[in-house]
Amino acid sequence: MAHIQFIDELVREYLLFRGFTSTVKAFDNDLKVDKDKGFRVDKIVEQIVHYVNVSDLNGLKEYWSHLDSIVFSKLEIHVQPAVRKIEYSLYKLYLVTAAQSAGGVRNEKVSEFLSKMLPELQGQNEWRDWFMLPYIQKPEENPSFSLYFTRAWQDSVLVSLHNLLATVFQCMPQPTLTSYESDAALVKRLQDEINALRGKTQQSTEKTxxxxxxxxxxxxxxxxxxxxxxxxxxxxxxxxxxxxxxxxxxxxxxxxxxxxxxxxxxxxxxxxxxxx
Known part of the structure; x- marks a missing residue:
């Protein structure tokens, strides 16, 4: 959905043409705090990685909740388990990143995460071992956590997130205004085909x-x-x-x-x- 930015410019140009200056200011302010990042997958992944790297659990949860409400909640039921799996993988990435960082503050972030997420995660078997993470000296060498500390697993989480967002944005319904470019391209292609057929028909008619x-x-x-x-x-x-x-x-x-x-x-x- 890279054309969204172009649509934003068209809307802004139209508002200026109509003299809606106050609306333009409000529109620009909304664009500055746009959580959807113009539906640019790379920017959304970048924002999530930022929350993970700085151990901002509240920011991560709020941002994912926003995506869940406007995007993931509209998906079919059979897709929801895959979405939840990626969400929990991001939480595990959050814990691994916090545990890898030096200093006691990061260890406090691990304990803080487990404390806040306890009501949501304590009943799930896959999270049972994770509540032991703050008490393990070298979790990267522990059989229960060694996989999650590898670069390959961490990259796979981000790649899966990227693919999920790209697929959802491509399939989700769009307003009529955003489809004008594809419609114009379709009309041009049909016109070219018609002109080509007319040329062939004219040549054939001239011969016979x-x-x-x-x-x-x-x-x-x-x-x-x-x-x-x-x-x-x-x-x-x-x-x-x-x-x-x-x-x-x-x-x-x-x-x-x-x-x-x-x-x-x-x-x-x-x-x-x-x-x-």
């Missing part, structure tokens, strides 16, 4: 139509010494037969010139001499 034959006959008639009678009768004659007929016509005219006239004129002259 009487008008096309007449133009070729006109060219042939210009090369003859005199006008070619009954040109319209050749409209349906193939070009090969037409060339042969024209060669015969030239030969006949040359023979008539040598004989001093046409057979009809010769018979008229002989008749007049006999009468005299």
């Amino acid at each position: 139509s009487p008008i096309g034959h007449q133009s070729r006959l006109a060219q042939y008639s210009e090369r003859l010494s005199g006008p070619l009678p009954l040109v319209d009768d050749f409209c349906a004659v193939p070009s090969e037969q037409l060339d042969s007929g024209l060669r015969e016509a030239r030969g006949l005219r040359g023979l008539l010139r040598q004989m001093g006239g046409s057979p009809v004129m010769g018979r008229k002259a002989a008749r007049s001499q006999s009468q005299n």
Whole structure:
């Protein structure tokens, strides 16, 4: 949904054109605090990573709650377990990041997380071992947590989050205004196809139509010494037969010139001499 930014600019331009200056100011203020980041997946993932890196649990939960209310809650029921799995993976990433950071403050963040999330997580088996995390000296070497401290697992969480958001944003219903670009591209493509078909049809018609034959006959008639009678009768004659007929016509005219006239004129002259 990269075109959302362009739509925002169009809306702002229209508001300025209409003179709605107060609305423009409110619109700009809303854009500055836009939690959806213009539906840019990379920016949303970047914001979540920021909350994880600074151990801002409240910010992480509020931001995820926002995404859940406007995006994830509208998904079909069979998709919800995948969404919850990614959410819990982000919480585990939060704990791992806090545990990896040096200093007692970070360890306090681990304890704070487990304390606040206890009502939500205590009944789930996958979280049972995590409540032991503050008391383990080297959790990265513990069989229960070693996987989560690997770079591969941490990257896989972010990649899964990115793919989920990209898929949801691509499939979610959009307002009519945001679909104008795709509609315009579709109309242009259809117009190009129509023009191409018209060009092919016109070329085919010129090859087979009487008008096309007449133009070729006109060219042939210009090369003859005199006008070619009954040109319209050749409209349906193939070009090969037409060339042969024209060669015969030239030969006949040359023979008539040598004989001093046409057979009809010769018979008229002989008749007049006999009468005299």
